[in-house]
Amino acid sequence: MELRPYSEIVKNAFNTENYPTKTSSEQLNTEKLVLRKYFEASDSSKNNLQHPELLKDKHRQYLINSTYKLSSVYEVLDASQPWLCYWITHALSLLGIQLENTRKRAMARFLAKCQSPDGGFGGGPGQTPHLATTYAAVNALVILGTEEAYNVINRKKLLEFLWRLRQPDGSFEMHEGGEADVRGVYCALSIASLAGVMNDSALFENSAEWVVSCQTYEGGFSGCPGMEAHGGYTFCGLAALVILNKSHLVDEKALLRWLVFKQMKLEGGFQGRTNKLTDGCYSFWQGAAFPLIYSILHTAGHTPKTHLFSSSALQEYLLVCCQNSNGGLVDKPGKNRDLYHTCYTLSGLSVAQHFLDKICLLGHKGNQVMPTHPLYNIRPDHVRKALLYFSQFQFPRSPTDETERT
Amino acid sequence: MSDYSSDENDDYVLYKNRPEWSDITPLAQDDNEEPIVAIDYTENFKDCYDYFRAIVQKKEISERALELTQTAANLNPANYTVWQYRRDILKGLDKDLHEELEFVEKIILKQSKNYQVWHHRKVLVEWLKDPSKEKYLTEHVLSKDAKNYHAWQHRQWVIKTFKLYDGELDYVDLLLKDDIRNNSAWNQRYFVINNTTGFTEEVLRQEIEYTLSRIREITENESAWNYLRGLLLHDKAGLSNNTTVKAFVEELYESNNRSPFLLAIIVDMCLEQVGAGGGDSNYSAKRAVELCKDLMEKFDTVRANYWQHMLDSIGSESGEGTSGN
Ligand SMILES: [Zn+2]
Numbered sequence: 001m002e003l004r005p006y007s008e009i010v011k012n013a014f015n016t017e018n019y020p021t022k023t024s025s026e027q028l029n030t031e032k033l034v035l036r037k038y039f040e041a042s043d044s045s046k047n048n049l050q051h052p053e054l055l056k057d058k059h060r061q062y063l064i065n066s067t068y069k070l071s072s073v074y075e076v077l078d079a080s081q082p083w084l085c086y087w088i089t090h091a092l093s094l095l096g097i098q099l100e101n102t103r104k105r106a107m108a109r110f111l112a113k114c115q116s117p118d119g120g121f122g123g124g125p126g127q128t129p130h131l132a133t134t135y136a137a138v139n140a141l142v143i144l145g146t147e148e149a150y151n152v153i154n155r156k157k158l159l160e161f162l163w164r165l166r167q168p169d170g171s172f173e174m175h176e177g178g179e180a181d182v183r184g185v186y187c188a189l190s191i192a193s194l195a196g197v198m199n200d201s202a203l204f205e206n207s208a209e210w211v212v213s214c215q216t217y218e219g220g221f222s223g224c225p226g227m228e229a230h231g232g233y234t235f236c237g238l239a240a241l242v243i244l245n246k247s248h249l250v251d252e253k254a255l256l257r258w259l260v261f262k263q264m265k266l267e268g269g270f271q272g273r274t275n276k277l278t279d280g281c282y283s284f285w286q287g288a289a290f291p292l293i294y295s296i297l298h299t300a301g302h303t304p305k306t307h308l309f310s311s312s313a314l315q316e317y318l319l320v321c322c323q324n325s326n327g328g329l330v331d332k333p334g335k336n337r338d339l340y341h342t343c344y345t346l347s348g349l350s351v352a353q354h355f356l357d358k359i360c361l362l363g364h365k366g367n368q369v370m371p372t373h374p375l376y377n378i379r380p381d382h383v384r385k386a387l388l389y390f391s392q393f394q395f396p397r398s399p400t401d402e403t404e405r406t
Numbered sequence: 407m408s409d410y411s412s413d414e415n416d417d418y419v420l421y422k423n424r425p426e427w428s429d430i431t432p433l434a435q436d437d438n439e440e441p442i443v444a445i446d447y448t449e450n451f452k453d454c455y456d457y458f459r460a461i462v463q464k465k466e467i468s469e470r471a472l473e474l475t476q477t478a479a480n481l482n483p484a485n486y487t488v489w490q491y492r493r494d495i496l497k498g499l500d501k502d503l504h505e506e507l508e509f510v511e512k513i514i515l516k517q518s519k520n521y522q523v524w525h526h527r528k529v530l531v532e533w534l535k536d537p538s539k540e541k542y543l544t545e546h547v548l549s550k551d552a553k554n555y556h557a558w559q560h561r562q563w564v565i566k567t568f569k570l571y572d573g574e575l576d577y578v579d580l581l582l583k584d585d586i587r588n589n590s591a592w593n594q595r596y597f598v599i600n601n602t603t604g605f606t607e608e609v610l611r612q613e614i615e616y617t618l619s620r621i622r623e624i625t626e627n628e629s630a631w632n633y634l635r636g637l638l639l640h641d642k643a644g645l646s647n648n649t650t651v652k653a654f655v656e657e658l659y660e661s662n663n664r665s666p667f668l669l670a671i672i673v674d675m676c677l678e679q680v681g682a683g684g685g686d687s688n689y690s691a692k693r694a695v696e697l698c699k700d701l702m703e704k705f706d707t708v709r710a711n712y713w714q715h716m717l718d719s720i721g722s723e724s725g726e727g728t729s730g731n
Contacts, residue, residue, distance in 0.1 A: 012708070017624045022552070023587035067443060074445045078455075079485040084443040102440070110442040125436040126459055128487040177490055179525040217596055217636030223555070226562050226601075228593040230555065256712070257670070261628060265708040274589040274628050276553065302719060308712050 001312040001362045003052070003320075004268075006042040010035065012266035023275050030277050033333040034267045034321055041320045052319035054349070054367040055327065056095055059342065062327030063088050063095075066339060067103060079123030079130075082114055082137035087343035089143040093379050094346045094369045099144070108149040111137045119157030129161055130175045135187040138194055139378055142386040150389050156396035159197045162188050170206030171224075181223040182214055186236035189243040190376055194383070196390030208246035211237045215251060218274060219258030229258060231272035231285040238292050239375050247296050256293055260309055262286050267321070268313030269332075270348075279331045280322040281341050283314055283348020284377065291351065291374040307360065311352040315362035318349045347372050418450065421457040426470055432456035433463060451481050462491055467498035476509065483517045489526050503534050511543060518547045524556045528563060540564040545577070552581055553590045562597060574598045586620055589629040596636055605640035611650075613637050618654045625658065631667040644682075646675035646689055656688075666706040673697050673716060680720070694720050 013031055016024045044051050066088055077084060085107055089099065099107065113125040114137060120129030121137035141149040165173045165184065172184030185207050192198045213225045214237050220229025221237030238255070241247045262270045262282070270282035287309070294304055322329045322345050328337030329345040346369060353361055354371040361368055373380045421427050434456055437444065447455075458478050461471045475492040478485060496506060507530055514523045531537055544561040547554055565571055575598055581591040603609050614637055620630045638645045646652070655675075658668055676694035679686050695717060702713040 015626050017626060019586070019624045021585040021587050023585055068441055070443055070445045072446050072448045072451070074443075075447060075451050076482055076484060078445060078447075078451075078482050079487065081443055081445075088443070103442075106438055106440040107442050110438045113436050113438070122487065123485070126462075127485075128490060130486060174521075175486055175490070177493065177529075178486060179521060179528075216593070217639060218593075218632045223559060226566070226597045227559055228555070228590050258632075260709050260712040263708060265706070268708070273553070274632060275587045276589070304711075304715055305718075306711050306714075308715050310708050310711065313708055 001315070001360060003041065003316055003362070004313065006038055009038050009266060014266070026277060027275075030332060031266050034278070034317075037321045037333050038316075052316070052363050052367075054319060054363070054369070055323055055325070056366070058325070058327035059329070059346070060092065060095055060097055060327075062324075062337070063092050063097075063339075063342065067099065067107070079127060080133060080136075081124040082111060082121055082133045082140060084339055085111060085140040086136040086143070087339040089140050090372075090378065091339075091343045091346050093143055093382065094350050094372065096370055101146075104144045104146055105148060108141065108144055108146065108152055111141060111149075112152045115152065115154065116161070117157070119154060119159070119161030128175055130178070131165060131172060131184050131187040131191075132174060134158070134161070135191055138191050139376065142194060142376075142378055143382050145382055145385055147389075150386065153195055155195050155197050155390070155393070158191065158195060159200070159203075159396050162192060162197075162203060166203060168206075170204065170208070170210040172207075182211060182221060182233045182236045182240070183223070185211055186240040189240050193243050194376060194386055194390070196387070196393065197396055199395040204244060208241055208244045208249060211240050212246075212249045215255070219251065219254030219256075220262075220273075228273060231262065231270065231282045234259070235285040235289055238289050242292050242295065243375060247292070250296070252293060252296050255289070256308065259286055259289055259293070263309050263314065267332075268310065268315075268317035269321070270314070277332065278317070280318060280329060280348070281331065281344035283318060284344040284351060287314065287348045287351040288372075288374040288377065294356070307352070307355050311355070311360045312362050314352045315349060315367075318345050318352070319363060319367065347377050420450065420453045421474070422453055427457060430457060430460050430464075433459035435459070454478050454481055458488065458491075462487070467495050469499070471495055472499065472501070479513065483513050483520050483523050486522050489522050493526070493529060503530050506530055507534075507539065511539075514543070514547065518551065518554055519556060521556070524560050528560060531564065537564045537568040537570065541570065548581075552585060552588050555590075558590050558594065562594075565598075566601065571598055571602050582620075586624065587627055587629055589632075592629045592633045596633065605637065610637060610640055614648065614650055618650070621654075621658075625663050625665040625668060628667055631671065635671065644678055645671070646678040646686065664700070664705045666701060666709075669697050669701050669705060673701075677716075677720065691720050 014024060014027045041052055070084070092099070111121065114121045114127070114133065116122055116129040118129065121134040122129045123133045138153060141152055164176055165188065167173060167180055171180040172188045173180045174184050189204065192203065214221045214223070214233065216222050216229040218229040220234040222228055222230060223233045238250065241250055264271055264278045267278040269278040269280060270286040271278050272282045272285070290308055297304055321333050324330055324337040329342045330337050331341050350369045350372040351374065353359060353368060359368065370379055372378065373383045376383055422432060454474065454477050457474055461474060472492065472495045475488050475495065478488045479492065496503065510523055510526050510530065514527060517523055531540060540560065541564065544557045547557040565574060575595065578591050578595045578598065581588055599605060599609060599613065614634070617630055617634045617637065621627065621634070635645070638648060638651065641648050655668060655672055659672065673694050676689040676691065679689035680691045680694070698713045698717040702710040706713065
């Protein structure tokens with residue numbers, strides 16, 4: 001795979017058709033920033049065959065440092081501390097890096113402090129349990145992959161926690177008394193399937209139907225019925241249906257069309273919604289929907305022969321436009337680096353580089369990152385190991401069994 | 407209400423120095439011996455949250471606890487534990503919820519992309535059963551960012567729950583006049599019609615006419631094309647049998663327009679006709695193949711793999727091998 005020539009990229013500029021609006025002017029501003037990056041890249045790739053290069057050492061350093069101390073800017077994520085653990089460990093694992101054993105132990109113990117005695121994990125020690133932070137904590141523990149880490153999860157209480165959040169229509173609140181949207185169903189399913197507490201089908205009764213009602217006329221999924229199709233919710237909705245074995249309920253043609261049109265022709269990255277701007281994190285949210293669709297197409301006998309989006313254009317965007325030269329990755333040129341975007345841009349890079357069992361690499365061999373499981377966004381080997389570990393235990397008895405007995 | 411968002415206020419007094427809090431022992435975060443993602447909290451933040459943890463542990467429901475949650479929420483509006491506890495206090499003290507609406511409104515206007523503040527607002531409206539200020543609030547937020555997802559979601563919830571559809575299409579029109587590429591506004595148009603008149607034959611006719619006029623103005627506006635496809639989901643004859651739409655796309659194509667969205671819809675019209683047994687010979691597998699190739703090679707190269715995939719599916723479904731072409 002090669003970089004697109006600069007002269008080709010320029011031709012893909014947004015066509016305002018003499019009808020400028022706020023959307024088109026913001027789009028043109030972004031294109032200007034991106035083109036500057038592509039211009040510099042076309043210049044430097046003449047002298048440097050390694051270009052574009054994934055700055056693995058810089059990213060590793062940034063991530064490792066972040067496991068110790070974070071500046072007070074991160075106060076806004078005080079209620080998302082398990083997320084910080086997940087973003088860091090997953091990004092490192094894609095780079096093929098494990099934490100040292102003492103650091104793994106420390107992180108497992110920290111996450112244990114975030115677990116509520118009533119089940120589920122909160123945003124920090126002592127905080128109310130929340131579905132999103134429980135998802136992040138379970139993922140981080142699975143990535144740590146030690147017996148100590150696995151054993152942090154109180155599976156019996158976890159199941160009780162999930163039952164408390166379930167709504168009669170099949171959706172899930174994010175916390176008791178909190179909002180319900182597609183994230184809730186996805187997080188609950190991801191957690192339950194990874195930790196091996198999925199035996200109780202009543203827990204997800206009507207969930208598939210509720211999720212399907214979020215597929216919009218555009219083809220993507222919205223956060224709740226009636227809202228606009230959105231990349232993050234589309235990933236959650238589709239992954240939820242695949243875990244439920246109900247992906248046949250999706251209008252996959254409309255979904256695929258919506259998805260491919262979210263890839264931007266000049267930038268190469270994905271936008272989250274129609275007529276919005278490119279953002280590196282959607283490389284994963286939109287990108288990971290593709291392998292899930294391939295599995296649907298495979299079942300229907302139409303296995304695709306290549307990625308159905310432009311893998312090279314996406315890698316180009318991530319490598320040329322989204323790297324901070326001091327480590328860490330960003331939404332788009334001009335933005336600050338952060339752990340969330342570092343995690344999801346690298347995850348998107350992983351999706352782009354791996355098609356079924358094949359590798360499609362832009363740039364030097366050293367740019368290659370490890371594959372990620374498109375349902376959980378954890379490495380497939382970590383998923384397998386965890387599933388095997390939890391399968392040796394009995395399913396915790398669900399709260400409904402007990403009420404039937406009394 | 408006083409605003410304790412620290413840096414704006416030189417007179418800010420730490421809780422540990424406030425006499426009315428002297429009976430409380432602050433409770434530090436139960437941190438690891440070995441630091442993990444340890445945030446370097448500012449003094450104000452740590453001070454406030456140390457007292458917050460202490461009152462949560464005591465389950466204290468009081469005026470001072472209410473004031474403390476205000477500071478905590480201002481310091482980090484994403485702390486759902488704070489908001490949930492604040493709601494417990496509001497109920498416990500039977501507070502004036504209209505005052506609370508004003509408080510959360512201020513935070514929403516500063517932090518309009520945050521789940522917790524909007525959820526708090528929603529719960530208050532539910533408790534009060536009073537949606538009278540919500541349209542105005544969301545319009546205020548949307549006037550600054552017309553695509554704010556949270557604002558739209560709140561607006562849809564209010565409209566649906568309290569049946570406030572009146573005037574909503576006019577608002578949508580206003581936003582579309584301002585920016586015809588605002589996809590959130592197109593989506594709202596669909597939402598309103600779907601929940602009011604429904605897509606009856608007459609509504610469908612009017613909406614198709616409106617949408618085609620907008621596409622005529624800008625032919626590469628994906629929002630309008632997607633809306634058109636959304637409308638045609640309600641046409642019993644399908645995507646490829648609406649005479650107005652057919653006439654429109656053919657005219658546009660004849661005028662040498664090659665918008666990828668135009669070519670893409672013709673491809674799908676062809677596939678529908680071929681799949682149904684090919685009633686309309688103008689929409690043939692052969693034409694779809696040619697369009698896919700044009701898209702791949704000239705008009706939509708970034709999506710070449712997708713168009714190749716469509717091309718392959720035409721070959722396998724229509725029985726006309728494309729390998730010889
Ligand atoms: Zn982003």
